[in-house]
Amino acid sequence: MSLSISSMFDANFYRAANRDLAGLNNTQALLHFQLYGLNEGRAFSPFIDLSFYRASNSDLAKYNNSQLLNHLETYGVAEGRKFSPFVDLNFYHTHYNDLLGLNNEQLFNHLENYGIAEGRQFSPLIDLKYYSKVNADLANYNNQQALVHLELYGLPEGREFSQFFSVNYYKSSNPDLVAAKLTNIQLLEHFELYGLPEGRKSYPGKNTYQAQNGELVSGILPTPSADLSYFGGKTIANLNFFNLYFGGSQSWNTSDIQNIDSSLSEAMSDVRLNSIISQYFPGQSVTSNFLGSRIVEGSLPNTVNKNYIESLFTDYAKNGAFNGYDLASTVFDILLPKSTILTDGTTQSTDGLGGYHGSVHFQGQDGTQKTVYYAIGVYSQTYSYLGVTYSNGIPAFNEPWKSVVATAYHELNEARTDPDVEDAIRNNNNTKFLGWYSIQGGEVGDYPITEAYSYNSVFREVRLINGHGTVPIQVLYSNVIHGPEDPTTILLS
Numbered sequence: 157m158s159l160s161i162s163s164m165f166d167a168n169f170y171r172a173a174n175r176d177l178a179g180l181n182n183t184q185a186l187l188h189f190q191l192y193g194l195n196e197g198r199a200f201s202p203f204i205d206l207s208f209y210r211a212s213n214s215d216l217a218k219y220n221n222s223q224l225l226n227h228l229e230t231y232g233v234a235e236g237r238k239f240s241p242f243v244d245l246n247f248y249h250t251h252y253n254d255l256l257g258l259n260n261e262q263l264f265n266h267l268e269n270y271g272i273a274e275g276r277q278f279s280p281l282i283d284l285k286y287y288s289k290v291n292a293d294l295a296n297y298n299n300q301q302a303l304v305h306l307e308l309y310g311l312p313e314g315r316e317f318s319q320f321f322s323v324n325y326y327k328s329s330n331p332d333l334v335a336a337k338l339t340n341i342q343l344l345e346h347f348e349l350y351g352l353p354e355g356r357k358s359y360p361g362k363n364t365y366q367a368q369n370g371e372l373v374s375g376i377l378p379t380p381s382a383d384l385s386y387f388g389g390k391t392i393a394n395l396n397f398f399n400l401y402f403g404g405s406q407s408w409n410t411s412d413i414q415n416i417d418s419s420l421s422e423a424m425s426d427v428r429l430n431s432i433i434s435q436y437f438p439g440q441s442v443t444s445n446f447l448g449s450r451i452v453e454g455s456l457p458n459t460v461n462k463n464y465i466e467s468l469f470t471d472y473a474k475n476g477a478f479n480g481y482d483l484a485s486t487v488f489d490i491l492l493p494k495s496t497i498l499t500d501g502t503t504q505s506t507d508g509l510g511g512y513h514g515s516v517h518f519q520g521q522d523g524t525q526k527t528v529y530y531a532i533g534v535y536s537q538t539y540s541y542l543g544v545t546y547s548n549g550i551p552a553f554n555e556p557w558k559s560v561v562a563t564a565y566h567e568l569n570e571a572r573t574d575p576d577v578e579d580a581i582r583n584n585n586n587t588k589f590l591g592w593y594s595i596q597g598g599e600v601g602d603y604p605i606t607e608a609y610s611y612n613s614v615f616r617e618v619r620l621i622n623g624h625g626t627v628p629i630q631v632l633y634s635n636v637i638h639g640p641e642d643p644t645t646i647l648l649s
Contacts, residue, residue, distance in 0.1 A: 159229045159261055163268070165189060166201045173199040173308055194221050202303050203268060204228070205240045212238040212349055233260050241345045242307065243267070248278040250596045251381045275299050280320065280377045281348070282306070287317040311340050320377055321347065321358045329357060352377070353610075370432065370646040373614060373631055376607050378638035382597030384436070384573075387590035389580075392572040393440040396486040397424070397531075399449035399564075403456050403493035412557045413449065416491065419561045421446035423627040424568060426620050432632050432641050436573050436592045436600070444568075447486070459497040459504070460532075465490065466516045469528055473518040483528050487513070487571045489564055490532040494556075497548065498534045505534045510550040510563040513571040514578040529575050531567035535560060550605075552615035558628035562615050566601035566630040573600050594633075603633050604640035618643050 167185040170193070171178050180188060189200055197207070206224045209232065210216050216224060228239055236246060245263050248271065249255055258266060267278055277283060284302040287310065288294045294302055294310075306317055314324050323340045326347055327333060338346060347358055355374025372378060399417060401408050423429060424444035434442045457464065469488075472478065478488075492498060498505040500512050511533030520526040536549030536559035553559045570577075573592040577599070580589040587593075597603035608614040617626045634641035 159233055159264065161190070161225070161229065162186070163265065164201055164204055164225075164229065166203075169202050169304060170198070170200045172304060194225060197221055199307075202300075202307055203240055203243050203264070205242075208241050208345055209237070209239040211345065233264050236260050238348075241341070241348050242279060242282050242303070244279040244281075247280050247379075248276070251277060253595060272299050272303065280379060281318050281344075283318050286319060287315070290316050311344065314340055319359065322360065325360050326351070326356070326358055353613075370634065370637065370641045370643060372637055373604070373608075373640045373642045375613055376604075376639050379597075379603075379607070380638045382594050382603045382633070383635045383638060384592040384594045384597070384600060384633065386436075386592055387587045389574070389589045389591040390576050391437065391591045392485050392487075392575055393437045394443045394445070394485055395424070395568065395572045396445045396447050396482060397489050397568055398447040398481075398486065399489045399491060401449060401451045401491050401493075403496065404453045405451050407493035408451060412560075413451075415557045416561055416564070417446070417449050419558075419627045420489075420564050420568075422620055422622075422624060423561065423565050423629050426622070426627070428621040428646050429618070429629065429643055431646055432634055432643060433569055433573070433600070435634065435636055447481075456493070456496055458495075459499060460492060461499045462501075462512075462514065465530065465532060466514065469516040469530060470518055473516070473520075473526070473528060476521070478528055483526055487529045487531055487568060487575075489568065490530055491560060491564070492532065492534050494535045494537065495539075495548065496534065498532065505536075505549045506546065508547075508550060510534060510536060510559075511567045513567045513575075515576060529571055531564065531571050533560060533563040533567060536563060550611065550615070552611040552630075553617075553628055558617070559615075562628045562630045565628075566632075569632055570599040570601050597633065600632050601630060604631050607640065614640055616642075616644070 165186055167182040170185050170189060171180060174193070177185060177188060189198070193200060206221050209224055209228060210219060216227060219227065232239060245260055248267060249258070249263055255263060255266065267276070271278060275285065284299050284306070287306055288297055288302050291310070294305060297305060310317060311323065316322060321344070323343050326343055333343060333346060347356065351358065352375045399420070401413060424446065430442045498509060498511065500509060503509050511531065513529070513531040515527050515529050517525055517527050534549035535556055536551045537556040538545060538547045538551045540546070549559065550563060551559050552562060574590060576589040576591070577593070580586050583589065593599060594603065597606070604614045614631045615628070616631060617628050619626050631640045631642060633639065
């Protein structure tokens with residue numbers, strides 16, 4: 157399915173944006189657009205900007221306007237490409253639960269035909285309710301009218317329209333953009349295409365928590381709709397974890413094991429890093445205790461799936477391997493050796509899966525049902541074979557062991573905040589088993605990866621508060637600041 161010109165063209169907007177055409181009826185306006193307006197680069201929709209579409213998609217840089225519109229209709233919307241500084245279909249999709257089942261073309265049609273009239277927000281930067289509130293002369297405007305006014309008059313005039321972007325602040329904070337003589341519309345476009353990834357600040361305010369503690373990762377905007385909710389399930393404030401190196405001694409370098417054990421232990425017990433996770437344990441102290449590690453001898457299949465791991469853990473339990481451990485608070489962290497592929501359903505590590513966590517139920521020797529918790533991660537690396545470059549897992553760092561640590565840090569923190577998520581899945585997605593979870597964002601480590609514009613933005617080496625050097629981690633989601641929190645900006649008293 158592809159969109160049509162008629163579904164994208166807005167005759168009322170075309171007339172409003174092009175005053176010399178004010179006397180045309182709808183049929184004449186569409187004909188003028190097809191014969192002249194498209195090639196002349198005239199604005200024809202409040203939802204589409206062909207110049208922005210060209211600028212945000214480098215493979216389309218040489219397309220003329222007719223080619224751009226044809227590409228947008230046939231491929232661009234369906235592929236999820238950016239086509240307007242005012243509309244973000246991905247945000248629109250994830251912001252509303254009733255839209256999660258729609259594809260991009262359906263989302264576009266929904267926004268155009270229903271969403272704008274219903275007052276739904278369709279961009280993290282564009283807030284029409286805020287725009288109408290702070291501009292008294294627009295108080296009686298409906299959302300369609302407010303959007304048209306913003307594009308044709310409000311933004312060029314420098315009016316405020318968002319709590320997270322101020323064109324006036326952005327201009328005054330970036331003298332290089334003033335020197336380049338960018339218009340206000342170009343400033344908004346610059347922020348979305350360049351300023352956001354570069355970490356340029358877009359608004360002056362910080363909330364109280366940010367002022368006293370941490371800030372969002374540079375280049376990522378607040379997304380309150382992705383905040384985690386507590387569903388009443390189990391959490392683990394005082395976590396124990398034990399590293400299991402699968403694949404046998406021949407599969408692991410001693411230095412890798414030492415680096416992983418040391419860095420992961422330090423990261424999980426760092427006071428500053430734990431100050432982020434502590435918000436999910438109100439009234440409790442958060443501790444992590446590294447119980448040690450061991451190499452598990454024996455070969456592995458080239459591809460490891462969840463059934464294999466959980467069957468293996470069931471056998472371990474029957475043989476008493478977990479005797480003596482406090483299973484209610486312990487996570488066994490499985491580390492796979494080089495070149496082993498991990499799968500979870502139809503997703504596999506060669507497609508970017510770094511790991512996951514789960515649980516196994518078994519009958520104890522005393523006849524009662526017990527649960528053992530595990531996390532699992534791949535040896536993330538990039539490698540070449542016959543001149544072709546491949547990757548396994550999330551190779552965020554040049555040294556693979558660092559990527560292993562960062563993924564394990566992600567999974568252990570998810571295991572402690574939502575340990576029984578697999579029981580929810582096993583029981584028809586029954587939310588009573590969930591701990592901290594976001595319907596739109598997933599678990600505490602998921603959304604930061606989803607929103608990241610590059611691995612480097614959320615996979616970091618951070619300095620330990622105790623002065624013992626740095627550790628590689630993946631940043632986690634913070635409800636308080638509504639997004640991935642940069643731990644280096646936290647000031648502890």
